[in-house]
Amino acid sequence: xxxxxxxxxxxxxxxVDLRREELMPEIEALGKELKRVIxxxxxxxxxxxxxxxxxxxxxESEIIATTNPIYDVQRFGVNFVASxxxxxxxxxxxxxxRNMLLALQKTYEAIPGEKFVIxxxxxxxxxxxxxxxxxxxxxxxxVLKVDLHIPGCPxxxxxxxxxxxxxxIAPGEI
Amino acid sequence: MNIREEFKNKYQIEPITVNTxxxxxxxxxxxxxxxxxxxLALHKLCHSPVMMMFAEDKRKTRSCYRLNTAFYAxxxxxxxxxCLDFPGADQEFPSxxxxxxxxxxxxxxxxxxxxxRPEGSPDLRRLRLxxxxxxxxxxPLRKDFTPPPATGRTGQEYNFIKGExxxxxxxxxxxxxxxxxxxxxxxxxAAGEPIINxxxxxxxxHRGVEKLMEGKTLTEALKLCECVSGDAAFAHSLxxxxxxxxxxxxxxxxRAKLIRAICLELERMYNxxxxxxxxxLDVGFSFASSFASVMKETILQLNxxxxxNRYLKGVNVIGGVTKDINERSAAGLIGKLKTLNTDxxxxxEILFSSASFMDRVDSxxxxxxxxxxxxxxxxxxxxxxxxxxxxxxxxxxxxxAGFKPIVLGTGDxxxxxxxxxxxxxxxxxxxxxxxGQLASGALxxxxxxxxxxxxxxxxxxxxxxxLYWLKLDSNQKIERCKITDPSFHNWEGLSYAxxxxxxxxxxxxxxxxxxxxxxxxx
Ligand code: SF4
Numbered sequence: 001x002x003x004x005x006x007x008x009x010x011x012x013x014x015x016v017d018l019r020r021e022e023l024m025p026e027i028e029a030l031g032k033e034l035k036r037v038i039x040x041x042x043x044x045x046x047x048x049x050x051x052x053x054x055x056x057x058x059x060e061s062e063i064i065a066t067t068n069p070i071y072d073v074q075r076f077g078v079n080f081v082a083s084x085x086x087x088x089x090x091x092x093x094x095x096x097x098r099n100m101l102l103a104l105q106k107t108y109e110a111i112p113g114e115k116f117v118i119x120x121x122x123x124x125x126x127x128x129x130x131x132x133x134x135x136x137x138x139x140x141x142x143v144l145k146v147d148l149h150i151p152g153c154p155x156x157x158x159x160x161x162x163x164x165x166x167x168x169i170a171p172g173e174i
Numbered sequence: 175m176n177i178r179e180e181f182k183n184k185y186q187i188e189p190i191t192v193n194t195x196x197x198x199x200x201x202x203x204x205x206x207x208x209x210x211x212x213x214l215a216l217h218k219l220c221h222s223p224v225m226m227m228f229a230e231d232k233r234k235t236r237s238c239y240r241l242n243t244a245f246y247a248x249x250x251x252x253x254x255x256x257c258l259d260f261p262g263a264d265q266e267f268p269s270x271x272x273x274x275x276x277x278x279x280x281x282x283x284x285x286x287x288x289x290x291r292p293e294g295s296p297d298l299r300r301l302r303l304x305x306x307x308x309x310x311x312x313x314p315l316r317k318d319f320t321p322p323p324a325t326g327r328t329g330q331e332y333n334f335i336k337g338e339x340x341x342x343x344x345x346x347x348x349x350x351x352x353x354x355x356x357x358x359x360x361x362x363x364a365a366g367e368p369i370i371n372x373x374x375x376x377x378x379x380h381r382g383v384e385k386l387m388e389g390k391t392l393t394e395a396l397k398l399c400e401c402v403s404g405d406a407a408f409a410h411s412l413x414x415x416x417x418x419x420x421x422x423x424x425x426x427x428x429r430a431k432l433i434r435a436i437c438l439e440l441e442r443m444y445n446x447x448x449x450x451x452x453x454x455l456d457v458g459f460s461f462a463s464s465f466a467s468v469m470k471e472t473i474l475q476l477n478x479x480x481x482x483n484r485y486l487k488g489v490n491v492i493g494g495v496t497k498d499i500n501e502r503s504a505a506g507l508i509g510k511l512k513t514l515n516t517d518x519x520x521x522x523e524i525l526f527s528s529a530s531f532m533d534r535v536d537s538x539x540x541x542x543x544x545x546x547x548x549x550x551x552x553x554x555x556x557x558x559x560x561x562x563x564x565x566x567x568x569x570x571x572x573x574x575a576g577f578k579p580i581v582l583g584t585g586d587x588x589x590x591x592x593x594x595x596x597x598x599x600x601x602x603x604x605x606x607x608x609x610g611q612l613a614s615g616a617l618x619x620x621x622x623x624x625x626x627x628x629x630x631x632x633x634x635x636x637x638x639x640x641l642y643w644l645k646l647d648s649n650q651k652i653e654r655c656k657i658t659d660p661s662f663h664n665w666e667g668l669s670y671a672x673x674x675x676x677x678x679x680x681x682x683x684x685x686x687x688x689x690x691x692x693x694x695x696x
Contacts, residue, residue, distance in 0.1 A: 002524055002525075002527045002528035002531070005520070005523050005524045005527055006461055006524060009465075009520055009524070050354045051350055051357075052355070052356050052357050052379065052691075053357075053379075054378070054379040054380070054381050054692070054695075055356070055379065055404070055692065056401045056402060056403055056404035056407075056692045057356060057403060057404040057405050057690060057691065057692050058401075058404025058405060058407065058485050059404070060354050060355060060356065060404075061404065061405060061448075061485075062484075063354050064354050064467075065467075065470075065471060065474070067467075068464070068467035068468060068470070068471050069464050069467065069468050070468060070471050080354055082352035082353070083352075094379065095381060097378060097379055097380050097381055097695075098304075098307045098308070098325055098326070098380075099302075099304045099307060099349075099377055099378045099379075099380060100349065100357060100378050100379070101307070101326065102306075102307075103349050103350050103357065103378075107350055123401075128401075129386075129397060129398050129401050130381040130382070130383075130386065130401075132386065133381050133382035133383075133385065133386050134314055134319075134321045134382050134385060135302075135303075135314075135380050135381055135382040136381050136382070153401070153487075154404065154485070156484065
């Protein structure tokens with residue numbers, strides 16, 4: 001039954017993917033470029049492990065939004081993975097609550113080989129609104145060397161994709 | 175009810191003072207020996223759990239701590255507080271948690287933040303200042319707090335409740351989870367497949383929000399509220415604004431009230447659809463989840479188009495709103511909502527016609543009404559278990575729109591899913607009605623004068639009541655701000671709901687509650 005409904009829905013609505021170029025031309029152009037770079041430098045897949053060190057949750061919401069069918073970053077080769085062992089980079093949100101310090105370090109160490117650290121959201125840059133707190137360390141760079149920051153509170157999915165591209169395109173970053 | 179009479183005749187309690195300055199709040203200061211009986215009396219009279227319990231450090235001016243315990247009488251929409259002043263040197267107060275379970279977490283919070291001990295409390299473990307990193311003897315919410323010289327590696331550990339017996343094993347999960355989600359530690363004890371106990375350890379996103387609030391101006395505070403729990407940014411800032419508006423005796427213009435209500439419902443909608451998709455994803459139904467995520471994105475873009483922010487940040491100011499909804503954007507909004515409503519019906523059909531999906535959610539993760547009532551579950555999760563509390567009931571502009579809370583009784587994941595579906599459709603109707611009432615008028619009133627006072631702002635966010643208790647000092651800076659997100663009440667509900675379920679059903683149960691880490695941890 002469910003499958004009939006799904007087919008009906010698809011016939012009525014058409015395939016969202018095929019209308020992407022008209023819906024969000026900016027994303028399409030960025031994505032093509034991103035895919036080209038990822039193909040060249042990471043053999044087709046760039047894997048991120050996300051760690052929340054005390055974010056308010058909106059940054060996570062926008063990261064998840066990049067994977068919805070409208071942006072769908074997976075098709076450009078960007079993937080979010082469950083295990084740090086499978087990751088090329090660490091994506092960190094939040095001002096680093098003291099309670100998360102150990103978990104952040106351990107996750108970083110668990111990523112094999114050379115790795116990127118990407119911070120996302122104003123909190124992760126310098127603690128943002130929480131920088132004067134007794135319980136935050138005030139930014140990820142107090143703990144790890146950061147390669148790229150994606151600014152915003154929270155950054156939009158388009159912004160996230162743009163910044164990822166700028167990181168991967170810049171030569172000599174690794 | 176006349177609370178003074180009621181207390182005297184029924185319970186032989188005579189409050190020292192009764193402060194009824196505010197229309198919908200009464201503060202009853204009681205004698206030390208009357209404290210517990212008075213709390214119990216209100217608990218019964220109001221049929222309310224402890225909605226909020228918090229301390230104030232008044233040692234500098236009055237050499238005492240003040241303890242406020244709040245109950246809500248839903249039938250009269252009135253908040254009652256039992257207040258107890260006790261000398262700063264005592265550092266002890268009688269534990270309410272011994273009698274009323276819903277006070278437990280609040281007392282643990284007061285103990286770690288103020289270093290005042292609930293005498294006789296069943297549980298004094300720390301909530302947010304983790305034993306592993308925070309040394310003993312430093313209490314952040316005391317006015318004379320100075321940070322410890324060093325933190326980290328204290329050598330202490332948290333005592334999880336241990337199950338013992340043949341064949342029992344423990345499964346620790348977190349704080350970093352597999353998905354893109356907040357951090358928390360879940361400690362399962364399982365006997366074979368079924369979970370016999372789940373202990374939650376949260377606090378990983380603690381950022382010291384309440385301390386940061388102190389000394390801030392209202393404008394600064396408003397910014398911070400929007401970052402307490404990002405997916406409820408609007409409800410949080412609205413609660414903060416309404417507290418401030420009560421302090422300043424401000425009347426919010428009708429137009430602003432409607433715009434606020436529209437935004438509040440939009441926030442409910444994008445979160446509900448997010449969870450509907452999340453529940454589908456957690457049983458492996460990825461089509462439905464992708465479908466829902468497109469709907470969520472549509473609402474976020476809608477938010478952006480009417481307020482300039484996908485999460486409705488920056489809409490609220492003290493006294494009203496900054497963003498207007500003109501006729502054209504209202505028409506656009508209503509058109510979009512119509513499509514979304516049709517989409518939702520399609521999604522609902524897809525979900526409910528899938529036998530394997532229904533098999534997973536039906537009667538999974540049951541939270542019984544009695545349990546929910548006893549542990550003080552509120553909001554959406556409460557309504558799924560038959561509790562009727564919804565702060566929108568009988569308040570404007572909801573009354574005019576004919577609002578009735580949606581209550582189901584089975585308390586399982588399916589009930590929590592259905593409530594979301596029903597509330598989504600209800601929100602569409604409500605927004606239609608609100609948009610239809612938008613008459614021209616001012617967007618905000620300006621606060622005037624200097625007020626050294628306190629008040630509570632209470633808003634039914636999408637998870638449930640978001641409470642801000644605000645107190646201003648003579649410089650118009652914040653002296654104390656107590657924040658309670660419904661997640662603080664409801665996480666406990668999850669640990670009861672999963673008992674007897676198998677660990678693979680945990681993600682589903684968790685998503686059906688979808689509580690906030692950051693709202694809980696502050
Ligand atoms: S940067 Fe903003 S949106 Fe992101 S976690 Fe911090 S407060 Fe939340």
